[in-house]
Amino acid sequence: MFKGKGYTGRILRINLSTGKISKEPLPDFVVRNYIGGNGFSVYYLYKELEPGIDPLGSKNKIVIGTGPLTGTLWPSSGRFSIGAKSPLTGFWGEANSGGFFGPELKYAGYDAIIIEGRAKKPVYIEIFNGEVAIKDAKHLWGRNTKEVTLELQKEDKETQVLCIGQGGENLVAYASIMSNLHRAFGRSGQGAVWGSKNLKAIAVRGTGRVDVANFDKFIELSKEAHRKVQEDEAARQMFTYGTNLLVSAKQAIGEFVTRNHSTGVFEGAEKLAAEVLKEKFNGRPRACFGCSNACKEVYTTSHANPWAPDMVTEGPEYEGTMAFGSNCGIDDYDMILYVSDLCNKYGIDQISLGIAISFLMECYEKGLITKKDCDGLELRWGNKEAVVALTHKTAKREGIGDLLAEGVKRASEKLGRGTERYAMHVKGQEVSGQDGRTHRSVALTHAVGARGADHLRSLVTVDQLGYKAAARKRYKDLFKGKSKKEQEVILNELCNPYLENYKAYAVKVTEDIFAIRDALVVCWYTCGWPPIFWIEDFARIMPLATGEEALGDVQELLKIGERQVNVKRAFNIREGLTREDDTLPKRFTEEPMPEGPGKGQVANLKVMLDEYYRLRGWDLETGMIKRKTLKRLNLPEIEKELDKLKKMID
């Protein structure tokens, strides 16, 4: 059992089939090789899930993981991770969010929860420090996430709640799990896994403490870190305006995802600019636990708002603004706010739903489907009523919503008629609000993500937001042994959003480091955007938190990060993944960007993918992990299993 600090040392295991509740010691091995957070999912899901299981069956498991920094003063450390095999992709599934549940779980005395089996009828789990109970959720089933949260807080308002809405109950393949009403574990359909297990919610209240190994130095470094965030100009901008700042930044490089990824320029962008929204909706910042960045914008609608008058809501983030705004040809933020809030209540991922709706709209506009296919809806670009109607229908799986609830991959396969071409997904997960044609590193990021077209596991921002100083520091190996002139060329090419050069290296390094980020767990804001903290900062704080000196070594941390990327890869290989799955919708590789500053650009995925595989030690032809890579990362069990399955290259 791990005896160091930063952890509670306990893992809670709950079997919903048998009702058995047990508390396991946190193994040293897991701390030293996987750290925590998403690392708990990586370790336990690979080890305990049989390949080929039904993601919505009783054999799938849920892992909820906090990290050694959760509940401490280190900035933006309120996040935690949830993992399970994804019902959307059939591959690796994980989601990560902020709020206040993670620290509360740690104060209750647990580093992680593992949930197994399937309850016969709807239940919720109640945790009050050492007391854990599985309770009847009859009164909660069928209700939205806001109602459930408030109901479970009735007796003790300080209770933190994680729950699903009707989306998860109805097994919408991209259902989310929500906390604090507006914090979403959005991607990869984790909410549907909960629904399939009849698990409606977890309510936790903890009154304990989190201790760290070297208290004085930990506090000193944490305070300095908060100061850095508070003094960073870009972070202050985010504090003031929220992540909708990206609307204008992306429009400027031709990457503001519009009309189902058909273009990167939106004529209504000015109406969606962060400054405009702040003014019109009286925006004010709100934070997750321990965060000086406060990226959430609270918006209040006017009395005259036709969709939701006098509504106070949080968000949406840039991604929601994109998904229901530019992506559907809509510049009316009154309506976008309403649909975003609706998704949070139903518990549905805004990115996937927005892309699913825009998929149907494009098919309709192209004449591949008709009104008859769409319950009589006229799915023209910009039809706001249709977007609202499809949101309700999808959550309830009514009519065409039943098809949309499967995600664009399965929906297009069922529809046929050439609609597959407009299904914007990778591995079954809808493509988030970036465009690999005009932000080249993200083409690779989307293609290789273990959970499908995902931006958050390796998003390189230096070629998007022009962070040259950060680029030179972060990807320093590129510049070693080069002349000043050569270095200048490398830097310019690395930061050029329209070139493939050096992107594979940047994506690989970022992915390894973000795996550490997700293990600690800290937010990607202040790491990726703006670029404040990086691996050296993590290496400084980790020994102070845990007392584990090895976790203070950058090389060791990078190895742990790389190990996690490879275990997820092995998980996917075991599920049948090959190089063919690391791909992009043809739009990004064959249809040149039609307009804007990046007009004419397409992504050359192959050249980046080859280079990325080489750097990873994966086989170029099959995408499988080479034996020597598994040996280097000290993964003998995985080597043995993949060998047996004949899914490894010597």
Added chain:
Amino acid sequence: MPKILIVDASKCVGCRDCELVCSAKHYQTFKSSLSGIATIKFDEISRDVPMVCQQCEKPACQAVCPVNAISRDEETAALVINYDLCIGCKACVSACPFGAIHFDDEEKRPIKCDLCDGDPECVKICPSEALKYEEADKATMAKRRESIEHLPELLKLITGEKG
């Protein structure tokens, strides 16, 4: 003149950094019940209100304390608990009209703000200037001015600006 700790809830972002530094400073751990300040969260309206001892001029906590364990610090004017005298009866917890005294069941003692001997940690970490530590006159006048600025219609009347 001693300074006062003044809270502007409209600026609070709800991060709870103030609680973390408070329990860190006084008890070398992270535990909200060992903090003299607490952020009360209202997720339904997306609001957060930091609650902390007001260092009252007529302190109910001091009045009810049966062993005179609560006294006023001469320099900071903070009401400070002398734990050598405190018997842990919780009368102060009951008496405080703000609920600003918390009873911690591990330390078995009431926890309240002592203004960190005149250098409050919470004020230094607050990312949104929701907490300020200033002379009473300066702080309250600033509050007055800000309140008027938040009433644009009234301001227009005063300045004669046409709306």
